[in-house]
Amino acid sequence: MSTTAPPPPKKVNHIGLEVLPYKGSKTTLCAGCGHNSISERIIEAFYDLGVNPYTVAKFSGIGCSSKSPAYFLGLSHGFNGVHGRMPAIATGALLANRTLLGLGVTGDGDTASIGIGQFMHLVRRNMPMIYVIENNGVYGLTKGQFSATADLGSTLKSGIPNDLPPFDCCALALKWGATFVARSFSGDKKQLQAILKTAIAHRGLSVIDVISPCVTFNDHVGSTKSYSYMKEHESVLQELDFVPAFEEISVEIPEGEVMDVQMHDGSHIRIRKLQRDFDPTDRFKALVALEESEARGEVLTGILYLNTNRPTFLELLNLGDDPIATLPESKVRPSQQVLEQVMEELR
Amino acid sequence: MSTLEVSPAEAVPGQPSRSVVNDFSIQVATVNGSGSQTANTVLMRSLFQMGIPVSGKNMFPSNIAGLPTWFTIRASKHGYIGRRKEIDILVAMNPETAREDVMKLDRGAVVVYDEPLKLDALRSDLHFFPVPFDKLVAPVCPDAKLRKLVRNMIYDGVVAQLLSIEMEEVNGALVKQFGKRKAKAAELNWGACKTGFEYAAKTFSNRIPYRVERMNATTGKIIIDGNAACALGAMFAGVTVVTWYPITPSSSLVESLIGYMKRFRHDPETGKATYAIVQAEDELASIGMALGAGWAGARSMTATAGPGISLMSEFVGLGYYAEIPTVIFDVERVGPSTGLPTRTQQGDVLTTATLSHGDTKHPLFFPCSPEECFSMAIEAFDFAEKFQTPVFVMTDLDLGMNNWMSDPFQYPGKPIKRGKVLTAEDLDKLGGFARYKDVDGDGVGYRTLPGTNHPAGSYFTRGSGHNEKAQYTEREDDYINNMDRLAHKFEVMRKHIPAPVVRIAENARIGFVAFGTSDYAVRESCDQLKAEYGIEVSYLRLRGYPFTHHLTDFIRRHDRVYVVDQNRDGQLLGLMRLEFDPDLIAKLRSLRYYGGLPLDARTVTDEIIRQEGK
Numbered sequence: 001m002s003t004t005a006p007p008p009p010k011k012v013n014h015i016g017l018e019v020l021p022y023k024g025s026k027t028t029l030c031a032g033c034g035h036n037s038i039s040e041r042i043i044e045a046f047y048d049l050g051v052n053p054y055t056v057a058k059f060s061g062i063g064c065s066s067k068s069p070a071y072f073l074g075l076s077h078g079f080n081g082v083h084g085r086m087p088a089i090a091t092g093a094l095l096a097n098r099t100l101l102g103l104g105v106t107g108d109g110d111t112a113s114i115g116i117g118q119f120m121h122l123v124r125r126n127m128p129m130i131y132v133i134e135n136n137g138v139y140g141l142t143k144g145q146f147s148a149t150a151d152l153g154s155t156l157k158s159g160i161p162n163d164l165p166p167f168d169c170c171a172l173a174l175k176w177g178a179t180f181v182a183r184s185f186s187g188d189k190k191q192l193q194a195i196l197k198t199a200i201a202h203r204g205l206s207v208i209d210v211i212s213p214c215v216t217f218n219d220h221v222g223s224t225k226s227y228s229y230m231k232e233h234e235s236v237l238q239e240l241d242f243v244p245a246f247e248e249i250s251v252e253i254p255e256g257e258v259m260d261v262q263m264h265d266g267s268h269i270r271i272r273k274l275q276r277d278f279d280p281t282d283r284f285k286a287l288v289a290l291e292e293s294e295a296r297g298e299v300l301t302g303i304l305y306l307n308t309n310r311p312t313f314l315e316l317l318n319l320g321d322d323p324i325a326t327l328p329e330s331k332v333r334p335s336q337q338v339l340e341q342v343m344e345e346l347r
Numbered sequence: 348m349s350t351l352e353v354s355p356a357e358a359v360p361g362q363p364s365r366s367v368v369n370d371f372s373i374q375v376a377t378v379n380g381s382g383s384q385t386a387n388t389v390l391m392r393s394l395f396q397m398g399i400p401v402s403g404k405n406m407f408p409s410n411i412a413g414l415p416t417w418f419t420i421r422a423s424k425h426g427y428i429g430r431r432k433e434i435d436i437l438v439a440m441n442p443e444t445a446r447e448d449v450m451k452l453d454r455g456a457v458v459v460y461d462e463p464l465k466l467d468a469l470r471s472d473l474h475f476f477p478v479p480f481d482k483l484v485a486p487v488c489p490d491a492k493l494r495k496l497v498r499n500m501i502y503d504g505v506v507a508q509l510l511s512i513e514m515e516e517v518n519g520a521l522v523k524q525f526g527k528r529k530a531k532a533a534e535l536n537w538g539a540c541k542t543g544f545e546y547a548a549k550t551f552s553n554r555i556p557y558r559v560e561r562m563n564a565t566t567g568k569i570i571i572d573g574n575a576a577c578a579l580g581a582m583f584a585g586v587t588v589v590t591w592y593p594i595t596p597s598s599s600l601v602e603s604l605i606g607y608m609k610r611f612r613h614d615p616e617t618g619k620a621t622y623a624i625v626q627a628e629d630e631l632a633s634i635g636m637a638l639g640a641g642w643a644g645a646r647s648m649t650a651t652a653g654p655g656i657s658l659m660s661e662f663v664g665l666g667y668y669a670e671i672p673t674v675i676f677d678v679e680r681v682g683p684s685t686g687l688p689t690r691t692q693q694g695d696v697l698t699t700a701t702l703s704h705g706d707t708k709h710p711l712f713f714p715c716s717p718e719e720c721f722s723m724a725i726e727a728f729d730f731a732e733k734f735q736t737p738v739f740v741m742t743d744l745d746l747g748m749n750n751w752m753s754d755p756f757q758y759p760g761k762p763i764k765r766g767k768v769l770t771a772e773d774l775d776k777l778g779g780f781a782r783y784k785d786v787d788g789d790g791v792g793y794r795t796l797p798g799t800n801h802p803a804g805s806y807f808t809r810g811s812g813h814n815e816k817a818q819y820t821e822r823e824d825d826y827i828n829n830m831d832r833l834a835h836k837f838e839v840m841r842k843h844i845p846a847p848v849v850r851i852a853e854n855a856r857i858g859f860v861a862f863g864t865s866d867y868a869v870r871e872s873c874d875q876l877k878a879e880y881g882i883e884v885s886y887l888r889l890r891g892y893p894f895t896h897h898l899t900d901f902i903r904r905h906d907r908v909y910v911v912d913q914n915r916d917g918q919l920l921g922l923m924r925l926e927f928d929p930d931l932i933a934k935l936r937s938l939r940y941y942g943g944l945p946l947d948a949r950t951v952t953d954e955i956i957r958q959e960g961k
Contacts, residue, residue, distance in 0.1 A: 022804070054804065057643070057797040068821070070807055077797035079642060081635070082661055088632040092639025092647065095588045095623040097798050100643070118635075121628040266885040320619035324587040324643035325796065329763045331621050332585035332646075334611045336758040340608070342579065343755040347568035 014246050015050040022047040024074040033185030034212025035065055035134045042103070042132075045196035046073060049244050057093055057100045058305065061086040061115060064141050064214075065134035066272030073103075074149040084115025087122035090129055091313075098314050101200070102129030103112035109139045112148035119169070119217065123176045123205060126312035130199045130206045131178075133169050134186075136214040137225035144217035146305055154220035169209045171290050175307055179204035179312075181286070181305040185230050191301060193315040194240035194269070196305065201263035204312050211299060225339045235293055237302030238280075253344075261306055272305060280306050293341045356867075367426035369399050371435040371557040373506065376448050377440050380412025380498035385524060386690035387418040388750065390503050390755035391954075392520035392660045393512050394422050395570060395752060400560040400819070403750045404945055409595065409688040415444045419876070429750060429867025430745075430945040435557055436500045436510075439466060440480075443488075449473070457555045474555055476506055481678030481726035483546055487538040500839060506541025509551070511558045514544060546889050549761040565753050569717075573746035576717035577676055578732035579756065580724025581648055586674075587765050589624040590633040590646040593689045596744040597650040597678040630655035634662040636677070638737075641673040642808060644768065644796040646728050650676035651696050654685065656702065656833070663737050664703025665693060667808040667833070670783070670792070672731035672766065674724070676740045678747040690943030691744035693863055697918035699739050700892055706830060708837050710844060711892040712740045717753040719890070720746065722961040723845065727758050732766035734840055736793055743913070744865045745945040767793045771801040779803040780819040783829060795820045837893060844891035848903060852877075858901060861911035862919060864945060869911055871948035874953070879952070880961060892922065902931050909955060915941040 012018055022043045027036050044054065060066035062083035069078045071098040081089045090102050110132050111119045123129065137150040146154075149169065150162045172183045180202045182191040192210065199206035211230055213219050219226045224233075245266035257273040259280070271280060279285055286304045293300040373390070377383035383406070391403040391570055399422045408414035421431050439445040439460040446469065449458060451561060454472035467475035472614045484498040500521075507517050507629055522885075525533035532937075577600050581589070589608075591601040605624055612621050613628060627633035640647035651659065656677055681687035682694045703708055714723045731738040761811055767781055774795070780803065790816075795804045806817040814825040831845055861869045862875045876882040887901045902908050910920040917937040924932055938954050940946050 052800075054800045055798060059639075075802060077795070077799075077805045079639070080807065080811065082665055082810060085635045085662065088627070088635025088637035089642070091625070091632075092588060092590065092636035092641070092645075093643035093797065094639075095590075095625065095636065096640040096645035096647070097796070100798055117628060119633055121632065145686035151707040224663050249863060296395050317621045317623050318618075319623065320617055320621070323644070323798065324621055324623060325640070325646075325671060326622055327587065329585060330612065330613070332587060333583055333759070333763060338611050339579075339583065339756060343569055346571050346755075347567070 013047050013050040014053075015052060016020050017047070017050070019043065019047045021053055022073055024069070024071040024211075026317070029064055030216050032215040033064070033212070035051070035068050035137060036071070037053040037186040037189075038132065038134055038212055039186050041192045041196055042072045044194055045200060049175045049200055050246070054101065056102050057102055059086045059089075059090040059102060059104040060092070061106050061110035061302065062112045063107040063139070065105055066110055068134070069105050084110050084113065085114070085118055086110065087118040087127070090126070091127055094127065094129060094314065096325035098319055099323055104129055104131045106131065106133055108133060108135045108137060108147040108149040108169075110170060114149070116167065120172065120176055123173050123178045123207065125177055125309055126177050126205045128312040128314055129210065130196075131173050133207070133209045134212040134239040135169070135209050135225070136212050136218055137166075138214050138218035138222070141213050141216055142236065154224040155220075157220055159222065167336060168290060169207065169295070169330060170304055171287060171332055173175055173207035174287050174290070177311050178207045178305070179307040179309070180206040182207045183211070183301045185234055185299075185301055186208055186210055187227060187230065188234075188301065189267045191236065191240055194242045195303065197242040197244070198240075198269045198306070200262070201267045201269075202306075203264040203308070204310060224280070230299060233297060235297050235298040235300050236274055237276075237278055237300060238274055240303065241272070243268040245269065261308065263342070264308060267308070269303070280304060283307070351534045359956060362628060366554070367557050368560050369422050369562060372419055372421040373434065373436040373438065374433045374434040374448070375418045375420075375438040375502070376416070376441045376444050377416050377499065378412070379407055379414055379416040381499060383418065383440070383499045386499035387420065387518060389500070389524050390506060391420045391521045392523060392570065393507070393516040393749065394420070394559065395568075396516040396519055397559060397563050398565050399424065399559060400426045400428060401752055404430055404745070405688050405749060406944065409896050413647075415441050417791070422559065424564070426564065427948070428872045429868070429871055432947045432949050434508065436555070438462065438506065440499065440502065450713060455556065455935040457557070459502055459509070459510070469645045470786060471588070472676070475575070476505065476509065476552065478502070478543070478546065482483070484539060487542050488535060491572050493535070495537045496780070497535055500539035501543035502544040504540040504545070505547040506783060508544045508547035511554050513561070514541070520666050554799050559956050560917065565752060567755060569755050570747055571717045571753055572599070572750050573714070573717050573720045573742050574600035574678065574748060576753070577650070577724050577740065577742065577747070578607055578719035580721040581674070583721075583759055584646060584725040585623050585727040586728065587635065588645040589622065589623075590627050590640070590647070590649050591593035592627050592630045592633045592651065592655065593632070594652045594655050595651050596680050596748045597655070597676060600650040600676055600678060610835040611914050621804070627673040630658040631662065637673040638662060638666050640670045641671045641731070642751050642797070645888060646732070647674065648674040650678065650754070653682045656695050656699055660703045663709065664705060664707050666737040667703065667707045667709065668705075668810055669808050670735040670738070670794075672735050673737050674727045674731050674740060675737055676742065679741065679743040687943045689744070691864070691913070691945055692941060693743055693865070693913040693918065696741065696914070697916075697921050699741065700922055702708075706946055708893070710734070710736065710738050710840055712738065712845060713865050713890050713892075714740065714742055715866040715888065716746070717751050718756060720757040723890075726845065729764050730843065733764060733791070733843070734836060735794065736836075741863065744866055749945075761948050765824040769792055769793050769795050769799075771799055771804060773801050774799070781815045782806040783813065783832070784815040785835070789839045790832050835837065840892045840897050842891060844895065845892055846895055847897045849886075849897055851904070852883040855883040855885040856906045857882070858887060858905040858908045860887050860898070860901070860908055860919070861909060862889040865911045868946040868948045868951050872951035875948055875952045876955060879957065880957070882959070882961070889919070894926070896921075899927070899931060902934050906934065907936055908934050909936045909938045909958070911938045911946075911951065913940055913946055915939060
């Protein structure tokens with residue numbers, strides 16, 4: 001009998017959890033679907049930052065994208081709602097319990113068509129949550145119709161071109177009040193991870209539009225949301241480095257064109273400018289940059305805008321720290337004297 | 348009671364030879380936006396303060412200013428506070444409608460009118476009392492801009508004089524109406540009121556056939572509208588998340604609630620709100636937020652009317668299927684479509700009971716009075732959490748927006764019950780749970796709230812097919828088992844839904860079944876049928892859906908049962924037809940009114956007589 005070496009110590013994050021509790025059930029999406037890569041990045045980001053999965057609430061609407069919350073963070077409560085109306089459900093849940101970390105996952109069909117109104121109002125409220133748009137320009141679950149983010153001239157598999165201009169969800173979010181706006185590509189592991197981590201640390205609404213190719217219905221020549229189109233047309237704004245609060249770091253900013261933004265939880269996002277002069281705290285310039293890149297036929301990715309100052313919707317409501325959902329009766333049912341006072345006023 | 352004095356106005360034919368005491372109706376015809384609401388409320392309240400049972404009904408247009416409005420005040424020594432069709436005293440202030448208003452009156456009625464309208468030329472069988480409002484208001488209201496608002500108070504004075512309403516009570520009602528902060532406005536209005544009184548005393552020597560005498564039938568009572576009563580109920584139920592979108596006639600429910608919550612629901616130590624009220628972007632969002640909040644453990648609610656109910660349909664199906672508690676107040680108005688937004692109807696009953704696609708059934712509560720608005724609101728929140736489902740509190744514009752005399756509300760006697768919610772400690776003991784498993788046999792599973800700090804605490808909520816463990820499934824047996832459990836849960840609700848109020852008349856062969864605001868007309872009609880035709884009628888007032896055995900027992904007991912609906916298609920009757928046996932259905936008759944005004948007893952009585960062939 002040979003002696004076996006003791007098993008290697010299990011790898012855990014800084015709250016002592018392995019990666020397993022951050023995973024979900026097995027995906028039922030197509031092999032190679034961009035959404036699966038995004039699920040993996042979500043698992044990594046929440047694991048790396050040591051977010052307690054019990055404090056997270058997952059929300060989604062209807063569509064391929066909206067199935068994916070079942071495939072990550074299995075220990076978190078999840079709510080797969082109705083088409084385009086995830087923002088309302090998330091808003092209600094976060095009103096009830098402001099201590100939850102809200103993570104919404106939606107698609108371009110869910111957000112940019114039926115859900116455009118709720119999306120805009122979520123943005124306007126700066127509801128503190130993460131809003132990931134898995135954007136493939138096509139309705140997958142109903143087998144390949146154009147969505148409202150499909151680019152002008154982009155074609156269906158059958159060759160039919162799209163003759164309407166797209167909604168740019170980042171531009172909408174920028175214009176109407178989201179405080180963290182980023183675009184990424186499901187194939188860009190490092191960038192998407194850093195953006196998700198920044199969103200976890202951000203206090204406010206994070207809108208992350210992730211180009212996430214549909215391998216079955218929109219990955220052909222003629223599509224502007226394909227893997228090959230993104231490889232040729234992605235224009236990366238910055239190199240991103242997220243430093244969590246629990247890591248001992250030197251607060252000195254490294255040499256070069258680097259912007260260091262401290263988040264409310266003490267973490268830092270370091271943004272190293274690449275090709276062009278771009279300031280992610282300037283909303284107006286971000287809008288201009290989106291317009292310019294569109295004119296050049298580029299897909300701009302990176303952090304488009306970050307504002308750590310604007311109050312969130314929940315902060316405007318003068319709530320206490322405890323979730324209002326579970327306040328005791330003594331706090332939510334006024335006394336008999338109050339009823340008698342009101343009755344007297346009505347006599 | 349002295350009713351012996353003979354009216355001197357004998358020249359008018361058809362008038363009663365004795366004056367009628369504490370039993371009449373006044374209709375004030377004005378244009379909306381003219382401030383008449385204040386004058387009307389003061390008039391109503393002064394009768395109330397004299398101890399006379401009174402009700403006020405506002406018939407107003409869907410408009411901000413300039414269109415005709417009628418306010419009807421009924422005084423009834425018998426305590427009837429439903430609408431009365433016949434008008435005894437008309438105050439005609441609106442040139443647009445004055446002619447038609449006068450022509451509709453029964454002979455012998457009294458008309459107080461703006462002198463330049465020259466209404467006395469129209470008929471010779473009425474009592475006319477011309478008042479030069481513009482001339483009278485100028486000296487008491489030097490500010491010309493305010494005259495339009497103040498001149499209405501003059502008719503309060505005139506009517507008070509004609510009916511012998513005590514002026515101290517009118518003053519008391521005025522002070523109550525304006526409050527201490529608007530003492531100057533109260534004084535200005537009081538001046539106008541006195542001017543009217545003095546003018547009438549000086550000018551009119553004729554007595555009218557109606558007058559008031561002090562009673563003590565309103566001692567301790569309050570005056571409140573149903574929307575405010577629902578709001579108070581919600582506050583005392585411990586509501587924490589309120590989401591809404593403005594729509595007539597439900598807006599004032601949440602607006603009242605905002606007022607009360609600001610006063611009484613902030614933590615006295617920290618000043619922090621113990622609630623969140625959010626005006627959503629539409630009804631799709633307000634119901635979504637209410638469900639999201641209910642899912643996360645809040646006592647949540649929204650308030651709406653018919654068009655909002657239609658919009659909420661899809662989400663309500665999700666609430667039913669995913670089993671999420673919330674309370675929806677539906678203050679019904681006249682449909683279909685935009686319909687008559689400022690008129691009343693019980694038009695949403697059938698839609699709401701089965702709202703959303705697929706097999707869905709929802710519990711409905713039917714309050715008929717402000718007291719029930721208050722008590723049923725509290726009950727509805729307990730019910731929603733007990734059964735983990737959306738609950739509808741069905742009121743209507745008549746109940747919601749009109750002022751009602753009411754007994755004061757009773758403080759809830761039972762503590763708040765939050766239903767089957769497992770905590771982390773519970774999960775430690777149990778080792779885990781299956782969200783949709785019927786552990787207790789009542790069809791209601793145990794739930795956990797997001798944020799539960801336990802590895803076995805989470806589950807995935809979805810509107811798609813799910814099994815006991817809340818996992819996605821398209822299996823035939825899983826689907827059927829789940830739907831059968833939901834049906835069983837609905838059956839269990841029958842034992843917990845508010846039971847009807849049943850009044851059996853011993854010799855009655857026929858009965859009424861009614862709900863909500865039809866109650867006032869039906870009760871009065873029972874008395875009319877007995878007094879005028881010798882017909883005894885039993886009466887069952889429904890207070891909730893699903894139906895209970897009381898209803899079927901009641902139908903069996905009688906030869907014919909008249910189901911009273913304030914809608915064209917007999918919606919409550921339709922709902923009964925869906926589940927009753929043919930022998931019971933054969934006994935049912937439909938009595939419907941759908942003109943948009945509150946139901947009145949005479950309409951009910953006449954219809955019974957017609958259908959009974961008497």
